[in-house]
Amino acid sequence: MRTLPTSLLLLLIPAIAVAGTEAIPISPAPEWVLRHPIEFERTPAEDTVSDGVYWLLVDTQVRIEEGREERYSEIALKVLDESGANLAGTISIDFDPEYESLVVHAVDVVRDESRQDRYRADRVQMIRRETELEAQLYDGRLTFNLVLDDLRVGDVVNYAYTVSGANPIFRGTYSDEFYTEWDVPVESYRFRLLWPEHRPLNIRAIGTAPQPIKTSAHAVDEYTWASTRVPAKLPDGNTPGWYSTYAGVQLSEWASWQAVVEWALPLYAPDLEAVEAEAERLRASGDGDAARLIAALRLTQDSVRYVAFEMGRGSHEPRPPAQTLRQRFGDCKDKSLLLVSLLRALGISASPALVHSSLDKGLLDRLPTPLAFDHVIVEADLGDRRIWVDPTSTFQRGDIDHIHQPDFGYALPIRVDASKLVEMAQPRSGAPIRSVEQVLDLSSGDGEPADFSVRSVYRAAAADDVRAWLANQSAEAIDKSYLNYYASNYPGIRRLGPVEFDDDEHHNEITIRESYQIDEIWQYDESTGRTFAEVLPQETIDLLEFPYTSVRTTPLAIDHPVHLFQQIEVRLPGDWNFEPSADALENDAVAMTYSARASGSKLRLTYSYRTKTDHIVADAAPGYLQDLEDFYDILGYRLSPPGSGPINWALLTIYASAFVIGGFIARRLYLFEPKQGPPKIPAADRLEGLGGWLAFVGLAVIVIPFRVLYDSFQILLTFDASTWIELMSPAAEAYHPLWAPFLILEVAFGGLILPVTLVLLLLFITRRLSFPILYRGFLVVHTLFQLFEASIVSFLPDAILSSEEYAQVGRNCVIAACWFLYLGGSKRVAATFTRRRISSEPHDTDGELVDITT
Secondary structure: OOOOOOHHHHOOOOOOEEEEOOOOEEOOOOOOOOOOOOOOOOOHHHHHHHHOOEEEEEEEEEEEEOOOEEEEEEEEEOOHHHHHHHHEEEEEEEEOOOOOOEEEEEEEEEEEEEEEOOOOOOHHHHEOOOOOHOOOOOOOOEEEEEEOOOOOOOOOEEEEEEEOOOOHHOOOOOOOEEEEEOOEEEEEEEEEEEEEEEOOEEEEEEOOOOOOEEEOOOOOOEEEEEEEEOOOOOOOOHHHHHHHOOOEEEEEEOOOOOHHHHHHHOOOOOHHHHHHHHHHHOOOOHHHHHHHHHHOOOOOOOOEEEEEEHHHHHOOOOOHHHHHHHOEEEEEHHHHHHHHHHHHOOOOEEEEEOOOOOOOOHHHHHHOHHHHHEEEEEEEEEEOOOEEEOOOOOOOOOOOOOOOOOOOOOOOOOOOOOOOEEEOOOOOOOOOEEEEEEEOOOOOOOOOEEEEEEEEEEEEEHHHHHHHHHHHHHHHHHHHHHHHHOOOOOOOOOOOOEEEEEEOOOOOEEEEEEEOOOOOOOOEEOOOOOOEEEEEOOOHHHHOOOOOOOOOOEEEEEOOEEEEEEEEEEEOOOOOOOOOEEEEEEOEEEEEEEEEEEEOOOOEEEEEEEEOOOEHHHHHHHHHHHHHHHHOOOOOOEEEEOOOOOHHHHHHHHHHHHHHHHHHHHHHHHOOOOOOOOOOOOOHHOOOOOOHHHHHHHHHHHHHHHHHHHHHHHHHHOOOOHHHHHHHOOOOOOOOOOOOHHHHHHHHHHHHHHHHHHHHHHHHHHOOOHHHHHHHHHHHHHHHHHHHHHHOOOOOOOOOHHHHHHHHHHHHHHHHHHHHHHHHHHHHHHHOEEEOOOOOOOOOOOOOOOOOOO
């Protein structure tokens, strides 16, 4: 189906397919036309010039009489530079020879106030122009084409013509639409309509279009819209299809949407008899109306190819179902009428529905007219729910619960009880339309190749789109396309096997599996002296579209609905130290989340992007774009092996100094002797040796030095010299004034307590009397440091402890308190740790009380 032209520049689009050289004679303009004066000397401001021409005049005059429609057009273009000569030097006029005729009135070039007649009948070409041939759409329109010679800068090309006739499919009912501003400046513009006084006419302004001047004489109403020095209106771009960028006017003689329905009903009368044989076959293809509906849809989608012949009445009149079945091709009108006939023959209530492919809710602002639509689909009633289906969709799959239903915003059903537009809003599934799970295996270590596998799942409309794309590609082209997609981020990538596909047609899900090896995943950063591997969620990044125009006066279009979940699992060569991080951004248009979590030798990155609407208002666009930029900034994840950078001599010096000081402290602790000796315990009650709960204390005393050494080693490796510089520089993004004292305290504390833990281990082994006292002191100091450490960490960027980790700190405090009490009150502890640095063995005398001192 064709709709109204929406651009002034359509008048000058060159034809592309030669059909013949038939000439059209020239004749004077009709008497009813009023010529508009042209100011040939006018020029635009230099900063408004576009395409090297200035539109001096755009004049359209329409006369409507009973059974006749005439449209007069006059154009005057001033050539400003060489590129303008190319544009203005080719005159192209389109018309449909099925019901329209063309008369040319003048083709002149005005140079130095002299008018030259440049019409050459022998140089006119009549060209068959099929601009949508690749889409299998033939409209049969002809283009009058004339190329002017000897055109110079400063010349004015002035031509006029009349196209007479109207498409008989509309039975003489008139509707039209024109614009009063464009993306180029216009010196003078006029639209003049001569209208029969007795016929009602609906007029609706679009945007800032001016009101018409109306006069009446001799039973004719004359409406005129005119303006001068119309400035160019530069579009913001990326605007929703329903938004009218340019001001204009709608004209329609159609009284209501019900009138449009009444016009369309006889055109879309189903023919049940013509499809009975196919209907009988479909009855046996499945049980229930839902299965039969899907079977009938598959027939019209898969067995009737899309070819559109939209000449004359064919622009809006469907062909009979018998013809469509016989020839096995048709356009949206033909296929929809065929499907409706099949469904009604199967006892399923169904009707054609007129829609527009991009206007969406913009239909609500349109005057009633058949020209408001450019597509036809089918509405079916299964009793408990309404189903929308598009018989022109290809490679669509899924049962009735999983098939993707089109949503064009609003539709006009063609049935006797329909009188208004119907909203098509479909319930959205909570499941992502697309899920991507990737595994990047770096376990071989720094400098080694990495295996990279991808599993993508597409659902609903995304599955249909992928299925159609796959069907039109060779296996080699598919493999190459997927490989090149990742090669932009990983130049050394190569395939380990062909791309694999699993198509679950019943649930309308397509699963794609890819496997690669990346030979050059590790890179060296000379500025930091570190090797690194960068992980990028390319699929998520691709969704963050930034428009060319960010400072806007019009709404910003957003591709909707989109719901992507992406997860990247990175397998590491060891347990690297990662702080968990997460972020979320949500506004009126999208919701985005990110998280990074490590478990053992695996790092899991998750991303989610979900749209909530198809646009965002102009005033909110800057905030929305800032959210996109903020989210974009956190998407890349750079991994560097521990110790891959230069040694951090500053922290190492601090650690060594603290270790020396800790050594002096440890020596003093080793020499420490309690003044009070061990208690006197009856021999019968005395529990001695490594047993009971004391065994756990012994295990802790053995493990703690190794744990302290490991933690210190990890800190020194993680915060190497380059990382230290990044954290300490106020200009760095990760800078925080607490980083320096925090890291210095961490390293210093580790250096201090390592000798202390070694002495505690020695005291434990030798059963020194001082061990319980000193170990209790160690528990107090270590617990206080943990609490202090947790309080500082909460203020550091990208180092926030999770609620579980804070809970673990609390549990550690409770455990330390329990051991503190145990060491102070246990009989076994008192009986075991009795020795001084120089000691003798205690004696036991037949159950009598003994003094176990040295």
